[in-house]
């Protein structure tokens with residue numbers, strides 16, 4: 001018997017949703033719905049400086065306007081679907097890792113981390129040098145007098161391999177290509193890598209559909225799942241929508257956010273039709289509802305490469 005798919009929308013409410021987010025949500029929704037599966041909405045509002053409840057409400061309104069519904073979570077699901085209310089859980093799982101000897105304090109400053117000599121990952125972020133990996137307890141105590149540490153996980157020197165549902169086989173050397181991830185920032189905010197692993201597991205998510213920019217985070221997440229005794233969800237990393245300068249759509253591209261799109265008077269079916277056309281699901285850019293796309297959906301049709309949209 002095949003397991004029922006549980007997918008999710010996991011937006012960060014740090015601003016208005018843009019077409020790139022809507023594109024990932026549409027594909028996550030179609031993947032689950034076309035297989036008779038469910039969708040959970042979880043607001044990833046861990047960073048208090050960037051995230052606001054009103055943005056989360058706006059995301060829900062934009063998803064509903066597009067015709068993308070969910071079965072569990074969101075504001076109707078209650079406070080436990082907002083990551084900011086789940087800190088005690090993240091701390092509990094951090095403790096499990098700490099007991100396994102996998103956590104160490106890191107006192108490096110932003111400048112240390114961005115030092116010119118640091119090797120960089122394929123997405124341009126610096127790979128942690130390991131400078132604080134082998135500080136003695138005495139050194140740790142001394143440094144803690146001057147600076148609150150972040151907490152990092154000590155990753156093993158091993159290959160991580162998985163098969164992405166769209167991008168195909170993906171392998172990296174965890175220590176060399178990814179380095180030790182931060183799991184709790186120096187200001188006490190738990191990191192995305194830990195929160196997403198704990199929440200996907202505790203919420204029963206078994207299929208993660210998200211933007212290709214998160215492909216490079218997946219090896220860390222697979223490893224954390226193993227260390228915490230969780231099973232691995234299936235991963236499908238979808239293309240990014242790019243603006244003409246080759247950069248991923250972001251808040252800079254204000255005309256591509258759902259606020260501007262809705263204000264222009266366009267119908268939700270036109271937006272969905274355009275996204276489905278970008279994805280390769282329909283041959284012409286014409287209005288369609290998400291429900292009408294369900295029988296047409298097939299991952300085999302979905303393009304793998306990023307898409308320039310303006």
Ligand code: GLU
Nearest residue numbers: 010011012044196210214
């Ligand atoms: N909250 C993340 C974002 O909006 C997505 C996390 C995920 O899908 O794993 O970029």
